[in-house]
Every structure is written in C-alpha cells, then in structure tokens.
Amino acid sequence: MSPDNLSYLAGAVILAAFLPLIFAIVWRGYGPPKSTFIIWGVLDAIIWFGMYQEKALNFQMTGALIGTWVCVVFLVKY
Numbered sequence: 001m002s003p004d005n006l007s008y009l010a011g012a013v014i015l016a017a018f019l020p021l022i023f024a025i026v027w028r029g030y031g032p033p034k035s036t037f038i039i040w041g042v043l044d045a046i047i048w049f050g051m052y053q054e055k056a057l058n059f060q061m062t063g064a065l066i067g068t069w070v071c072v073v074f075l076v077k078y
Helices: 003-027 034-053 059-077
Strands: none
Touching: 003 059, 034 059
16 A cells, blocks of 8 residues: 555544544433544644645644644533
8 A cells, every 4th residue: 555545544644543432422421521622733833734734744643633623612512
C-alpha cells in the first residue's frame, strides 16, 4: 500500500474511533469535562496548522482534529 492510502485509512480509523464516545455523550448522557476536550482540540489545531505549514499534513491528523471538535460540539450541546 502506498503512504497516501495508509494515511486515508488512518484518518478513517481515527474518525471511527470517536463514534463510541459520541454515542455515549448523546444517548447515555456521558459527560467528561469539557475543558479537557477544548484543550485537546486547541492543541490538535496548533499541531495541524504546523504540519500544514511544513507541508507534512496527513489525514490521520485531520481526522483527529475533526473528531475532537465534533466531540466538543456534542459535549457543549448535550
């Protein structure tokens, strides 16, 4: 497999890994501290922008950034 294909696969896997947490937040009322996810999201965004500037961005990091901020949205809403 090429590195690009593995990057796409890693992005899909990491996005899928956030699904159980999102389901737990929405349907079971699980509520981890919002501050931890906001800090995690900000740090992921800093890393994402750094990788983007160095032309080293991959879909694994993009998936982590998207998944984290989707969790933040659900934590704030529910």
